[in-house]
Amino acid sequence: MEADRRVGVAVDFSPCSKAALRWAVENLVRNGDHLIVVNVQKEGHYQEGVTQLWEATGSPFIPLSELSDSGIAKKYGVKLDAETLDILTTVARQKEVIVVLKIYWGDAREKICEAIDSIPLSCLIIGNRGLGKLKRVLLGSVSSYVVNNGTCPVTVVKSTDHAS
Template sequence: MEQVDRRVGVAVDFSACSQKALKWAVDNVVRDGDSLILVTVRPEGHYEEGEMQLWETTGSPLIPMSEFSDPIIMKKYGVKPDPETLDIVNTAAKQKQIVAVMKILWGDPREKICEAIDNIPLSCLVIGNRGLGKLKRAILGSVSNYVVNNGACPVTVVKNVDNEHH
């Protein structure tokens, strides 16, 4: 029981790549008793609601699984978790004694994921290497590379190679 309260972060954008990273994290990293924290970053938007503006700098509170499984609540955050992601998390929560929460941040994914590592704080982070469309990635540079170089915790990049599409 050397490390209590390990917080395993997974950067998710609800793409196939992030599902793969999440599945890998659950299979290889997450142990009984860990907290699993899904970190998702949305583009900055303008929110009418006061609470949203409040969170624009710090991100959302940690949202429990019961809430992030609820499409009505998530709509308020402007986030749509895909069924596969929810399924992976629900299954993991049943099989291992883990607490799963989601943290939503607004802004540049590279900076915000690094901030989340510090602020939550995360023990480690798993991220897919194919989060952004090609064009966007060329402009921004890869989010996963940036987080590996600047994140204040061990970062594992789960490579997503489409062998079947060649």
């Protein structure tokens, strides 16, 4: 595991997921690691052909060099913002980390747990939106679910930035 660490970060491009990505890059990712950015899209926001090809297994690994391509964004229904791309590009250059994006479609709780097993990930970092007790009961907490059901070590990064 040490020679080929696959560090996963669940990212939905919200402020709390960017905080989790920054935390992973600053505190966990080491030279030579694979940084796997796991993104889960709601069903129905991608080109028709993608549904049949990758609905069960998720997208193929998308390398960092292709993440700013508008064709990739349209094909998979995801667009990385400049801040996230900057974080990923910097860590790839400074720590010689291989960065790839893997996209799933469906329920975030289930698909992130699937990613842990199918990739497989050595560990996973996920942000916490800081939902209040009532919203957490009604909506369910993705991070709580993944902590309780994931098969690898999971670190939850609490975001203190609720202004964004």
